[in-house]
Amino acid sequence: MSLTDPPRWTSEEFDEQGELARQIFRSQRLNESQGVYSETFAQCLEYVNELFDKTDNLSRLQGEPGTLAIDPGLSEVLANPQLLEALRYVVGPPISADDLAELADTSLAVGVLLDDSGASVRVVGTIAQGLDPKRFPWIGQSRRADDHELTAAAIATAALMATRRVETARRMQSKEQEESVKFCLREAGMVEVEPRTVSPGLLDAPAPGEFCGEAPFGERKADLIVRLHDGRCMPIECKVSNSSTNSVKRLNNDAAAKASAWIEEFGSGATVPSAVLSGIFKTRNLEQAQAQHLTIFWAHDLRALATFIRSTNPHV
Numbered sequence: 001m002s003l004t005d006p007p008r009w010t011s012e013e014f015d016e017q018g019e020l021a022r023q024i025f026r027s028q029r030l031n032e033s034q035g036v037y038s039e040t041f042a043q044c045l046e047y048v049n050e051l052f053d054k055t056d057n058l059s060r061l062q063g064e065p066g067t068l069a070i071d072p073g074l075s076e077v078l079a080n081p082q083l084l085e086a087l088r089y090v091v092g093p094p095i096s097a098d099d100l101a102e103l104a105d106t107s108l109a110v111g112v113l114l115d116d117s118g119a120s121v122r123v124v125g126t127i128a129q130g131l132d133p134k135r136f137p138w139i140g141q142s143r144r145a146d147d148h149e150l151t152a153a154a155i156a157t158a159a160l161m162a163t164r165r166v167e168t169a170r171r172m173q174s175k176e177q178e179e180s181v182k183f184c185l186r187e188a189g190m191v192e193v194e195p196r197t198v199s200p201g202l203l204d205a206p207a208p209g210e211f212c213g214e215a216p217f218g219e220r221k222a223d224l225i226v227r228l229h230d231g232r233c234m235p236i237e238c239k240v241s242n243s244s245t246n247s248v249k250r251l252n253n254d255a256a257a258k259a260s261a262w263i264e265e266f267g268s269g270a271t272v273p274s275a276v277l278s279g280i281f282k283t284r285n286l287e288q289a290q291a292q293h294l295t296i297f298w299a300h301d302l303r304a305l306a307t308f309i310r311s312t313n314p315h316v
Contacts (some may be wrong), residue, residue: 003230004311006272006295007304014283017298024300025242025279032166040165045158047086051077052154057145058090058136061128070120078113078120089161092132100126170242173278177238177299178213178223181276185211185226188306189313198225198233200266205233209313218265220258229313234272235262238299241279248285251275256289263293276305 009017054073055061061074070078077083088095101108104126106119113120131139135153138145145153182192195215198205206212211226222235237255241247259273275289278299290296297305310316 003232003269004308006274006308007297008290009286009296011283011287014286017301018281018283018286021278021298021300022280036169037162037166041158041162044086044161044165045154047082048089048154048158048161051083051086051090052150054083057150058131058139061124061131062139070117070124074124075114075120078123079110081110084108086157086161087127089157089164090132090136091127091130092134094160094164095127095130173240177240177276177278180299181224181236181238181302181305182211182213184302184306185224185309188309189316190226190309195225200270202227202231202233202266202270218262220261222258226309228272228309229315232270232272232312233266234274234295237273237275239275239277239279241277241281244280244282244285247279247281251277251281251289251294252285252292256292256294259289259294260292268293274305276302 052058054077056073060071077087085097088097088100095103097108100123104119104122106112106116106122108123113123133140135156136145138149186192189209191210193206193210193212195212196204196206197216198218200218206225206227208227208229208231211224214221214223215225216222217225217233217235223238224236226234226236228234235258237258239250239255241250255273255275259275262271262273272295273293274295274297276297276299286296295308
C-alpha cells in the first residue's frame with residue numbers, strides 16, 4: 001500500500017491562509033474588547049461591590065492583632081469563591097491563588113477555611129498586609145472612605161479582575177482549538193480512545209482509525225495523537241499565536257522542534273508530525289517549520305485535515 005503524502009503549502013498559499021488567520025484573530029480581539037470584556041467587567045464590579053459591602057469597605061480586614069476570630073462578613077467572603085477571588089485583587093499588585101495559599105500556609109478550599117479559624121485568619125492577614133494604598137488610601141489613614149474614592153477603587157479593582165479573567169480565557173483558546181480538531185477527527189470517521197504513552201514501534205499507540213488526547217509521544221508530549229488508517233501516527237500540536245514574535249516560540253521553537261525530534265525518534269515512515277494553527281504567523285516562519293517536516297493545518301479550515309485523514313483509508 002502506498003502512503004499518501006501529507007499536504008505541503010507554497011509561499012503564496014501560506015501568504016493567503018496566514019492573512020485569513022490574521023483577520024480572524026483581529027476580529028476576535030475587537031469583538032472581545034466590545035463584548036466579552038465589558039460583560040466580564042460588569043460581573044466583576046458586582047463582586048467587588050459585594051466585597052466592599054461585606055467588609056465595610058475593607059476596614060474589617062484590619063482585625064485585632066493575635067485574634068483567632070473572623071467576623072461573619074469575612075466568613076461569607078471566604079465561603080464564596082467569587083468574593084474570595086475579588087479579595088485577592090485588593091492586594092497591590094493582585095495576588096494569585098497559589099501565592100496566597102503559600103503565604104498563608106493553607107489550602108483555599110472552602111471547607112478548610114470555614115473549619116480552620118487559624119487558616120482564615122492567616123488568609124485575611126496576608127491580604128491586609130498587601131492592601132494597595134493607592135486604591136484604598138482610607139485604610140492606611142484610618143478613616144471612612146468617601147463616595148468618590150469608593151467608586152474609583154471599585155472600578156480599578158474590577159478592571160484588574162476582569163482583565164485577568166479575559167487573559168485566562170485567551171489562554172484556553174488552545175484547548176478550544178483541540179476540541180474543534182477532535183470534532184473534525186470524529187467527522188472524518190476517527191474514534192477517540194483513552195490517552196496513552198506512545199513509544200517507538202507504536203505497539204502501544206491507538207489502533208488505525210483511532211486517536212487520543214494529550215499524551216507523551218516518545219520523549220515529548222503531543223496535544224493529540226492520531227493513528228492514520230495506513231498505520232502511521234500523526235502527533236498534532238494546537239498552537240495559537242497573538243503576534244509574529246510569539247509565533248516563533250509557538251511554531252518554530254516548539255512544534256517544529258518537536259517534529260524534528262519525533263522524526264528522528266520514530267522515523268519519517270512511521271510518523272507525520274503536524275500542527276493546527278490560529279492567530280498570527282509569518283510566512284517565513286511557516287516555511288521554516290514545514291522544512292522541518294511539520295505538516296501544517298489551519299484552525300479556520302480543517303477540511304484539509306479531514307481530507308488527508310480520509311486519503312489514508314484505502315476503503316474510502
